Amino acid sequence: MHELSIAMSIVEMAQEEALQRGVQVNAVHLKLGALSGVVKEALLSSYEMACDDTPLRGSRLVIEDVPVVIFCPHCKVQRPLSSVQLFCCAECGTPTSEIVHGKELEVVALEIQ
Amino acid sequence: MSPEPRLVEIRKNVLKQNDVVARALRTRFHAAGVFVVSLVSSPGSGKTAFLEKTLTLLRPRYRVAALVGDLATENDAARLARSLAPVKQIITGTLCHLEAAMVQRAVDEEGWDLGQLDFLFIENVGNLVCPSSYDLGEDLRVVLLSVTEGEDKPLKYPTIFNSADVAIITKSDLAEAVEFDSEATRRNIQAVRPGMRVFQLSAKTGEGVEEYLGFLAERLAESRTMAAV
Numbered sequence: 607m608h609e610l611s612i613a614m615s616i617v618e619m620a621q622e623e624a625l626q627r628g629v630q631v632n633a634v635h636l637k638l639g640a641l642s643g644v645v646k647e648a649l650l651s652s653y654e655m656a657c658d659d660t661p662l663r664g665s666r667l668v669i670e671d672v673p674v675v676i677f678c679p680h681c682k683v684q685r686p687l688s689s690v691q692l693f694c695c696a697e698c699g700t701p702t703s704e705i706v707h708g709k710e711l712e713v714v715a716l717e718i719q
Numbered sequence: 720m721s722p723e724p725r726l727v728e729i730r731k732n733v734l735k736q737n738d739v740v741a742r743a744l745r746t747r748f749h750a751a752g753v754f755v756v757s758l759v760s761s762p763g764s765g766k767t768a769f770l771e772k773t774l775t776l777l778r779p780r781y782r783v784a785a786l787v788g789d790l791a792t793e794n795d796a797a798r799l800a801r802s803l804a805p806v807k808q809i810i811t812g813t814l815c816h817l818e819a820a821m822v823q824r825a826v827d828e829e830g831w832d833l834g835q836l837d838f839l840f841i842e843n844v845g846n847l848v849c850p851s852s853y854d855l856g857e858d859l860r861v862v863l864l865s866v867t868e869g870e871d872k873p874l875k876y877p878t879i880f881n882s883a884d885v886a887i888i889t890k891s892d893l894a895e896a897v898e899f900d901s902e903a904t905r906r907n908i909q910a911v912r913p914g915m916r917v918f919q920l921s922a923k924t925g926e927g928v929e930e931y932l933g934f935l936a937e938r939l940a941e942s943r944t945m946a947a948v
Contacts, residue, residue: 607815607849608814608815608816608848608849608852611814612733612734612852615733615734615736616733619729619731619733623727623729627727632724635726636733641877641878641881642852642878643848643849643851643852643878643879643882644852690877690878690911691874691877691910691911692910692911693881693910693911693912693913694913701909701913701914702913703881703912703913703914703915705881711732711733711734711852712730712731712732712733713729713730713731713733714728714729714730715726715727715728715729715730716726716727716729717724717725717726718724718725718726718727719722719723719724719725
């Protein structure tokens with residue numbers, strides 16, 4: 607359970623931006639990869655806790671799930687992975703460890719006022 | 720009147736701070752010529768016994784040291800110290816994983832001359848979930864699973880297997896007693912991490928350990944050749 611420390615980092619980052627711009631943050635938009643090692647539900651509840659006693663109290667965390675996309679060395683194209691239990695091309699079945707997307711843990715935008 | 724809400728793009732990696740420290744550590748390790756190996760596994764899969772064996776066998780041939788992370792107690796450091804290698808315990812308190820800054824602090828506190836080391840081992844906190852998100856500046860991440868844990872562990876924890884470079888099946892001396900299916904385990908590892916190198920060994924009997932040590936020696940030589948180019 608490392609979601610609380612991650613939520614605190616998110617709040618800290620958003621707070622810094624808000625302070626610099628002299629604005630209020632209504633929501634933080636986050637990209638969360640399926641292979642980020644972070645659990646969405648735990649992060650959402652941790653976020654609320656992390657916001658307590660900060661200017662972000664009452665703000666929302668908007669999570670965009672990023673599915674895993676792999677590169678197939680045989681087809682030479684990027685394809686979504688059908689299951690994280692089986693790393694292979696969904697079309698030709700070639701095994702691959704080349705992950706293009708899915709490890710994201712990134713604050714992409716702030717909704718400010 | 721307050722202005723209308725609007726969206727501003729910022730694009731910032733949440734773990735940037737850790738990644739920056741990890742990158743700096745990696746540069747420092749490479750400059751010193753020390754090869755850094757981290758170990759991750761669930762609690763009780765035999766990381767400490769395996770590391771003690773590794774240190775004991777490598778010490779006559781190489782200059783080795785180890786950092787070991789735990790929530791509490793210095794028990795592991797005491798066990799590893801029996802290998803006579805320099806060992807430092809990192810107590811994480813309530814934290815379920817090691818972060819790059821803790822590794823940096825531990826190395827600095829001990830005052831180890833990294834240029835005088837061939838291998839530095841970092842034993843992470845026993846946890847198959849959280850350590851996967853944190854780069855520690857290591858060259859090689861080893862994930863361990865013991866024969867008593869069940870063949871489907873890689874399928875249950877694909878993220879950590881994906882963040883690792885090598886898998887080690889430990890406690891192979893118990894394989895027969897627990898009817899361990901090595902083929903199925905290897906198949907599951909390959910399913911979540913195609914091409915992953917797998918070693919099966921017993922820290923207790925020593926079976927299979929030399930093959931792994933040979934692999935480490937090769938990787939050390941490779942990294943030094945690359946640094947020299």
